[in-house]
Amino acid sequence: MSTLDHPAQSAVHGASEGLPSALAQSHTYTHHGGRPVRTEPRAVRIALILVALGFLGLFIALPLVSVFYEAFRRGWAAYVAAIIEPDALAAIRLTLIVAAISVTANLLFGLVASWAIAKFEFPGKSLLITLIDLPFSVSPVVAGLIYVLLFGSQGLFAAYLQAWDIKIIFALPGIVLATIFVTFPFVARELIPLMQEQGTAEEEAAISLGASGLSTFFRVTLPNVKWALLYGVLLCNARAMGEFGAVSVVSGHVRGLTNTMPLHIEILYNEYQFVASFAVASLLALLALVTLIAKTILEHRLAEEDR
Amino acid sequence: MSASPSRIAFRQKSVIPGFGLTMGLTLTWLGLIVLLPLSALFIKTSELTFDRFIAIVTATRTLHALQVSFGLALVAALVNVVFGAIVVWVLVRYEFPFKKVVDALIDIPFALPTAVAGIALTALYAENGWVGSLLAPLGIQVSFTPLGIVVALVFIGLPFVVRTVQPVLADLDQELEEAAASLGASRPQTLVKVVLPSVWPALLTGFALAFARAVGEYGSVIFIAGNLPGVSEIAPLLIVIRLEEFRYADATAIATVMLVASFLLLLIINRLQRWAELRGSRNA
Numbered sequence: 001m002s003t004l005d006h007p008a009q010s011a012v013h014g015a016s017e018g019l020p021s022a023l024a025q026s027h028t029y030t031h032h033g034g035r036p037v038r039t040e041p042r043a044v045r046i047a048l049i050l051v052a053l054g055f056l057g058l059f060i061a062l063p064l065v066s067v068f069y070e071a072f073r074r075g076w077a078a079y080v081a082a083i084i085e086p087d088a089l090a091a092i093r094l095t096l097i098v099a100a101i102s103v104t105a106n107l108l109f110g111l112v113a114s115w116a117i118a119k120f121e122f123p124g125k126s127l128l129i130t131l132i133d134l135p136f137s138v139s140p141v142v143a144g145l146i147y148v149l150l151f152g153s154q155g156l157f158a159a160y161l162q163a164w165d166i167k168i169i170f171a172l173p174g175i176v177l178a179t180i181f182v183t184f185p186f187v188a189r190e191l192i193p194l195m196q197e198q199g200t201a202e203e204e205a206a207i208s209l210g211a212s213g214l215s216t217f218f219r220v221t222l223p224n225v226k227w228a229l230l231y232g233v234l235l236c237n238a239r240a241m242g243e244f245g246a247v248s249v250v251s252g253h254v255r256g257l258t259n260t261m262p263l264h265i266e267i268l269y270n271e272y273q274f275v276a277s278f279a280v281a282s283l284l285a286l287l288a289l290v291t292l293i294a295k296t297i298l299e300h301r302l303a304e305e306d307r
Numbered sequence: 308m309s310a311s312p313s314r315i316a317f318r319q320k321s322v323i324p325g326f327g328l329t330m331g332l333t334l335t336w337l338g339l340i341v342l343l344p345l346s347a348l349f350i351k352t353s354e355l356t357f358d359r360f361i362a363i364v365t366a367t368r369t370l371h372a373l374q375v376s377f378g379l380a381l382v383a384a385l386v387n388v389v390f391g392a393i394v395v396w397v398l399v400r401y402e403f404p405f406k407k408v409v410d411a412l413i414d415i416p417f418a419l420p421t422a423v424a425g426i427a428l429t430a431l432y433a434e435n436g437w438v439g440s441l442l443a444p445l446g447i448q449v450s451f452t453p454l455g456i457v458v459a460l461v462f463i464g465l466p467f468v469v470r471t472v473q474p475v476l477a478d479l480d481q482e483l484e485e486a487a488a489s490l491g492a493s494r495p496q497t498l499v500k501v502v503l504p505s506v507w508p509a510l511l512t513g514f515a516l517a518f519a520r521a522v523g524e525y526g527s528v529i530f531i532a533g534n535l536p537g538v539s540e541i542a543p544l545l546i547v548i549r550l551e552e553f554r555y556a557d558a559t560a561i562a563t564v565m566l567v568a569s570f571l572l573l574l575i576i577n578r579l580q581r582w583a584e585l586r587g588s589r590n591a
Binding site for chain 2: 039040045048049051052053055056058059060061062063064066067070109112113115116117119120121122128130131132133134135137138139140141142145146147148149150154155156177180181184200203204207208213216217235238241242243244245248249261262263265266269274277278281284285287288289291292293295296
C-alpha cells in the first residue's frame with residue numbers, strides 16, 4: 001500500500017464529518033466516543049486487554065480475594081472466634097483510638113495549613129508545600145526510628161522523660177506520633193490545590209460584608225471544600241489504621257496493650273495461626289474496599305462540582 | 308505599632324484575616340512532628356565519627372541490604388512501567404466490560420495495609436498457594452526468595468505509575484495521531500514518535516515514584532522475603548534488626564543513607580513533575 005493512500009483518506013475524512021460511518025470505517029477508522037480515530041487491529045487490542053487484566057488479576061485481584069478465602073477457610077465459627085478473641089479486640093480498640101487521634105490531628109492541621117497557604121501570597125510557599133509532603137517519601141521504618149531517637153531510652157529527650165516519668169516509646173503516644181507522621185500530608189495535599197484554585201474572592205466578599213474571619217471560614221470556605229476534605233480524611237484514615245512499619249518500630253509489640261491490628265496480624269502469622277491472622281486482616285481489607293468505594297463516589301461528586 | 312516594611316514585603320496585603328495565626332500553627336506543628344524528629348536522625352548520626360559511619364555503611368551485610376532494597380526496587384519499578392503503560396493504554400483507549408471496576412482496583416495497593424498485602428502475597432505465591440503451585444513444577448520459587456520481594460514491590464508500586472500516566476494519556480489530543488497516520492506513519496511509528504514523547508515525562512515520573520516507594524517499603528516485603536542476610540534482607544529490615552539488638556549507631560547510620568536517598572529522589576521527582584507539566588501544557 002502506498003503512503004499516498006493516507007492523505008487521500010484524511011481528505012475524505014476531513015470533508016465528511018457528517019457522512020455515514022460505513023464510509024469512515026471502510027478506511028480503517030473506528031468510532032471512539034463518536035469521533036473517528038485510528039486504533040490498533042482488533043487482535044492487538046484483545047491481546048493488550050488480556051495482558052492488562054492478567055497482570056492486574058495476578059498482582060491485585062488475587063491477593064485481595066485470597067485474604068477472604070484464607071480467613072474463611074475453617075468456616076464462619078473460626079473466623080468469629082479469631083476476631084472476638086481478647087487480644088484481637090484489644091488490637092482493634094487500639095487501632096480505632098490511634099486512627100481517631102491521628103486523623104483529627106491531621107484534619108485540623110490540614111485546614112489550618114491550607115488556609116495559610118492557599119489564601120495568602122508569601123515567598124517560600126512551594127518549599128513549605130514540599131516540606132508538608134516530605135513524610136510521604138520517608139521509609140516507614142525510618143519514620144518510626146526518628147521518634148525512637150527522640151524519645152527512646154537512648155534518645156535526645158530521654159533524661160527529661162525519665163525525670164517526669166513520661167513514656168512515649170513502646171506506649172500509645174509513640175504509636176500516635178508515628179501514625180501522625182506517616183499520614184501528615186493526606187488532608188493538606190487534598191485541600192491546598194483546591195483552595196488555591198477557588199481563590200479568595202468569596203472570602204473577601206464575605207469579609208467586606210462584615211462577616212468575621214471564623215464565620216467566613218465556616219460558612220464560605222468549609223462548604224466549598226467539604227468533599228475534598230472528606231476525601232483526604234478517608235485516605236488518611238485508611239493509612240492510619242493500616243500503618244505497619246512505623247508503628248512496628250515504636251510499639252514494643254506488647255500483646256493486648258501496644259499491638260495495633262497490623263501488628264496483631266504479624267504476630268498471629270508468625271505463630272502459624274494463619275486463619276486467625278487472615279481473619280483480622282480481612283477486617284482491614286474490608287476497610288480498604290469501603291474506602292475505595294467511598295473514594296470513587298466522592299471523585300464523582302468532585303468532578304460534578306468542577307463542572 | 309505600625310507594620311515594618313519587611314513585613315509588608317513578606318506577603319501581599321489581604322483583607323482576609325488569620326495569616327499570622329494559621330501560618331504560626333502550621334510551622335509549629337510541621338516543626339514538631341516532621342522537622343524536629345528528622346533532625347534527630349542527623350544529630351544522632353553526627354555523634355558518630357566519620358570512620359565509624361563509613362565502617363557501618365560499608366559492612367558487607369549493610370551493603371547487601373542496600374543493594375537488595377535499591378536493586379529490586381529498580382526491577383519492580385521497571386516491571387511497573389511496562390505493565391503500567393499497558394494497563395493505562397487499555398483503560399484510556401479501549402472499551403471492555405467492568406472497566407470501571409478494573410479502574411477502581413488499581414488503587415487497592417494504596418488502600419490495603421502493607422501487612423495484609425504481605426501475608427496475602429506470601430500465601431498466594433508460596434509453593435502450596437494458588438499461583439505458587441503452578442510455578443513450582445517449572446522450578447520457579449517466589450515466596451521466600453528475592454523474586455518474592457519483587458512481587459511485593461510490583462504490587463505496592465503499580466498505582467504510582469498508572470495514576471501518574473493515566474490523566475496525561477487521557478488529555479492527549481488524538482488528532483495528532485490521526486495527523487501522523489494521514490501523513491503515512493504506520494501505527495507503531497505513530498506510537499513511538501507521537502504518543503511516547505508526550506507521555507514519556509509522566510512515565511518517568513511514575514517510575515521514580517514507584518521506585519522511591521519501593522526502596523523504603525517494609526510491611527509487604529518482610530513476610531514474602533525470607534529475610535536471609537545477604538540474599539533477601541532489605542535495608543529497612545536491617546534497621547529494625549539493629550534497633551532490636553540495641554545497636555542504635557548502626558540503625559541510625561543506615562537510616563541516614565536511606566533518608567538522604569529519599570531526599571534525592573524527592574528532588575528528582577519534583578524536577579520530573581515540573582518537566583511533565585511543562586510538556587503537558589505545551590501539548591494542550
